[in-house]
Amino acid sequence: MARMYYDADANLDLLAKKTIAIVGYGSQGHAHALNLKDSGMNVVVGLYPGSKSAAKATEAGLTVHPVDQAAAAADFIMILLPDEVQKIVYKEQIEPNLTAGKVLAFAHGFNIHFGQVVPPADVDVVMVAPKGPGHLVRRTYEQGEGVPSLFAIYQDASGQARDRAMAYAKGIGGTRAGILETTFREETETDLFGEQVVLCGGLSALIKAGFETLVAAGYQPELAYFECLHEVKLIVDLVVEGGLAKMRDSISNTAEYGDLTRGPRIVTDQTRAEMRKILSEIQSGQFAREFVLENQSGKPGFTSMRRQEAEHPIEEVGKDLRAMFSWLKKQA
Ligand code: NAD
């Protein structure tokens, strides 16, 4: 079993007299900044001039600076920008202010692992990556809990990189739930694989294919929506609470027999071969190159795919049905 580290393993004092810059105030940024502030740390938020988030951060009692000034003022710089803009912001605003002895931190390894950001040798480079979206990182912290997180060291110039990363993880509440050590390579490759094959790509393709099959066979789209999309949450909650066993205990014997005999016909040897291919595209940098070039060219494919997906019938049926759910909830 890999070792988990908790509150007692991390020392917040290591960051107590330091200034922490949180660059970006989106999903992760707002949660890290507010949690660290509530943990007693000295936090500044780095945003581009004119950012809509600046007012929100100021109202929350945080100090906001342009990114370059935040980076200059800070000892510990956490980059929480969208992965595709990190390279340019790093090059123009952060690198000129990244003097010896500072810590450069990330919540995902993409830009370091694929060589988009190349830091100088005299700074620590670490990762603290909560395994959950930012609103959960914030909400659990306010409840006295935390979101389990990964941490990793890419470069240890100070000899303290690991302790500093663990202290940061404590400051955002991660060590309340437990933190696990990894490498930039392992985090980046498994994170991309998980979101492409299972969590986002695999799941949305499975939901759509099931829905389309029922509708094409003449069943009502509303029923197809309930069966193939809505009920996913009920099943996933059981799986997360108690593994596949708990889910199978809760469903009918009919459903369990169908699961065991039919599931393997949906994820076949061909599917597994494709999973290995997707993994090798991640490992070789092919996926990273495609994503970087797509963004550099102004996202033509991304934009078109987003539009097509928004027009899918499952989204239209879903919008109408969910509007009725909230109407029913208000009546209750
Ligand atoms: P986000 O899109 O929610 O927020 C990004 C922030 O950056 C916003 O405040 C945006 O206004 C700002 N921004 C955008 N362009 C900018 C620019 N040019 N200059 C300055 N600011 C700019 O991003 P996020 O989802 O919080 O992701 C941040 C990092 O955290 C990424 O590395 C991501 O991989 C990682 N991460 C995200 C999650 C998640 O669930 N969202 C989980 C773990 C790790």
Ligand code: MG
């Ligand atoms: Mg991810």
